[in-house]
Amino acid sequence: MKKIAIDIRETLAKKTGKGWYTFVLAKHLFKLSPETEFVLYTTTKNPEFESFRNVRQVVIKARGFLWHLRALGHLKKEKPDIYWAPTSFIIPALAPKSITTVITVHDIVAFLFPQGHNRKAVFLERLTLRRALHKAAKIMVVSRNTKADLIKLFDIPENDIEVAPCSASAQFTTITDQKELTKVRQKFNLPEQFLLGVGTLSPRKNFIRFIKAFNSLSENYPDTHLVIVGNKGWNFDDVLKEGSRDKVHLIGYVEAEELVALYNMAKVFVFPSLYEGFGIPPLEAMSCGCPVVTSNISSLPEVVGDSALLIDPYSTEEIAGAIGTLLSNPELHQELSRKGLRQATKFSWGNSAKKLIEVFQNLHSTLK
Helix, strand or coil: CCEEEEECHHHCCCCCHHHHHHHHHHHHHHHHCCCCEEEEEECCCCHHHCCCCCEEEEECCCCHHHHHHHHHHHHHHHCCCEEEECCCCHHHHHCCCCCCEEEEECCCHHHHCHHHCCHHHHHHHHHHHHHHHHHCCEEEECCHHHHHHHHHHHCCCHHHEEECCCCCCCCCCCCCCHHHHHHHHHHCCCCCEEEEEECCECHHHCHHHHHHHHHHHCCCCCCEEEEEECCECCCCHHHHHHCCCCCEEEEECCCHHHHHHHHHHCCEEEECCCCCCCCHHHHHHHHCCCCEEEECCCCHHHHHCCCCEEECCCCHHHHHHHHHHHHHCHHHHHHHHHHHHHHHCCCCHHHHHHHHHHHHHHHHHHHC
């Protein structure tokens, strides 16, 4: 392949799940295919891609829908062998047949859980995803669960979909240097023992039930606090109200190295999400040796295997019960810490990047 084009806008600034997915896989692709020129479409150059000789960043100075129209106009002139859309379906939905597109579908929350998602995002996804799915030369997904959802909801042939899972990045590991941990503890003024939650403050992440479960345990575990990491998301006010109580620390977005320290310090990581296309935070926690409590629905059982306590995320009592079990049972706590470390090694960004390159190469050979 001579040329692959990618939309990299989500790799800028404060990255969340889709941004990290694009950022890490893109860097792997640049290294795995040095003979290929990668044309990256963005609003601002990403300095972390500048060192790669096979990368050219195209800055489109526009916002909203106009950005997509201008990027599509540039793509038509650029004529890449493949256009990979890792986060947005607008260009794949509009692109002519002359542009071979590969899309990544992280989840179908706009169809399965629209009430817990940003209304504008739901509208755009509902408008573009179906068309993008049927025009794409290949569809990548991050879990077997998302693949099953696409087949069921959109009647996509199974062979059109390939699974390339997410992973925890290499920096998520156990820390033995207590000075590193103390530095982060002092920065955020955190207690010795705390539960940890990570995710955008939005209804789908289910923080309100998590906080209520925590509050119900406070009498039995008076020295345990709750720390929640994440940006304010859609409809976040209710989370802020619930989280304004004593012992609940809403610390906002943190840098990756600080998050690693938080996973290492946390007594239990709790991820009671109502729906995930994959769910990277449980893997990150397990990679750091932190026992996990997570939902028994969507892709999460696939991610954690038998290495976490699974709960019904709609049951505050089940969430509280699982947390209490881990706080009161040191043997189980240690066992899940060990099993989680093993489970996390089953996922690899490198393997997923190789899968993606293989898909690109097969498509290129077929369409030549």
